[in-house]
Amino acid sequence: MERFAQFAVAAARQALAEQYVAEALAGESGLRVTEVSLTQEGDRGLLTVRLDWQGEALAVQTLL
Numbered sequence: 454m455e456r457f458a459q460f461a462v463a464a465a466r467q468a469l470a471e472q473y474v475a476e477a478l479a480g481e482s483g484l485r486v487t488e489v490s491l492t493q494e495g496d497r498g499l500l501t502v503r504l505d506w507q508g509e510a511l512a513v514q515t516l517l
Contacts, residue, residue, distance in 0.1 A: 463493075466491055470489055470500055471489045474486055474500075484504055484505070484507075485504060485505045486502060486503070487503045487504060487505055487510075488502070489501070489503075490502075494516065498516070499514060499516055499517070500514065500516075500517055501514045
């Protein structure tokens with residue numbers, strides 16, 4: 454049961470990260486989010502956002 458609870462929490466955090474990124478970048482023209490990834494790095498999270506901006510692939514990472 455513990456493992457399922459951890460999976461459920463991770464899935465919920467991932468969904469919230471995707472929603473937050475989508476809302477934050479919604480007004481940007483020429484920008485398309487292609488991937489949002491939230492992973493655990495020790496006691497912190499690592500958010501990676503991959504995007505396409507006017508045909509150029511970009512990636513941004515930040516520790517949370």
